[in-house]
């Protein structure tokens with residue numbers, strides 16, 4: 347193996363783009379893969395085997411909604427059989443208890459149930475469907491099964507004030523881990539950014555609440571928190587660094603270094619049906635593009651943190667300053683940080699609205715593939 | 717927390733060792749993987765709901781008989797409590813039946 351290329355740790359398997367929900371912050375691309383282009387069961391089986399041989403430890407099943415694949419139980423057992431740790435990231439529908447039982451029996455290790463809020467009204471507003479009651483049902487069923495459970499609350503301006511209620515849902519459930527992830531501004535979330543970005547006051551008060559909860563629940567529940575990077579001083583190490591730890595296989599079989607890589611002009615992606623996963627990981631142009639430090643510009647190039655955050659997110663650089671090789675503009679050292687600050691100033695003046703009807707401009711809901 | 721010497725730790729749901737044929741050995745758990753070698757692997761292999769904490773300590777003191785036994789005990793208790801903070805362990809009570817209710 348090429349000595350500059352590390353071993354990937356996780357494979358993110360976007361099994362389908364189909365989803366019964368229409369979340370306004372969905373990280374899927376605006377152009378979704380059609381059902382007819384989805385990889386077959388056998389093609390996925392092959393991907394899992396190759397991934398395990400490459401040294402991958404974990405498969406994250408995501409989408410769209412993985413449960414929309416009728417062969418999900420088979421896929422779980424294929425990934426587990428290949429030696430991978432199988433993690434399902436789901437909104438919990440369509441699911442009934444007997445299918446849940448089959449998934450666990452097939453070797454599912456970790457069930458991550460995502461929530462749009464602590465109350466049914468906000469869940470419907472954000473997902474454009476009725477989902478909350480079903481999620482609570484799934485959470486009850488999970489008690490009886492030997493699988494790790496994480497609750498994922500995606501938080502933003504419209505639901506941040508429900509944090510204590512979200513914690514209460516988590517505490518009374520069988521979850522051993524809860525994740526409060528602020529929306530990341532790509533895909534559909536970028537289109538709805540002004541309505542999703544929290545204010546600084548909201549952010550500060552959420553940090554206080556979560557720090558307290560972490561102390562109180564130590565040894566009972568892991569609480570993890572992803573801050574919105576628009577408010578951070580330094581960017582996050584997006585995907586653990588481009589082509590360093592993760593790879594993402596989209597429903598059609600194209601392999602991407604990150605969720606949003608498609609927005610970067612000039613990148614072409616190779617497909618698992620034409621080339622081996624190892625070849626793609628080690629030498630495809632898309633993975634090589636932002637590996638190492640050669641591509642970096644100042645201030646990253648001479649910065650002490652370049653091996654910590656790898657210059658941040660390439661897609662964010664593209665989206666905000668139209669140059670995928672630029673320093674992530676959320677970085678306080680970036681010459682373009684003023685662009686992010688301007689957005690923050692703008693949202694600071696928008697009142698934290700009380701009802702869905704006050705949201706202006708109206709939400710743009712995620713569509714569904716054909 | 718300090719684990720009770722008579723309790724029997726076992727890996728929590730969704731936490732497991734990778735296959736013995738795979739190298740390096742790792743403890744897989746939600747959104748984390750801990751690389752295990754030497755004593756850490758010996759400890760985790762014994763978190764099976766059968767060994768008590770006391771038995772784990774005795775067995776490791778035997779394996780590492782050149783090390784100070786008191787230090788071995790302290791290290792094991794520290795490691796078990798770290799794993800517990802990661803929610804990787806459940807402690808089956810001294811008198812609860814093995815293989816009983818899951819957490």
Ligand code: SF4
Nearest residue numbers: 365367368369372410
């Ligand atoms: S974010 Fe919402 S719409 Fe997008 S895949 Fe997940 S559940 Fe479906």
Ligand code: SF4
Nearest residue numbers: 646649651652657677
């Ligand atoms: S200048 Fe670049 S490497 Fe340094 S902190 Fe900012 S983004 Fe990271």
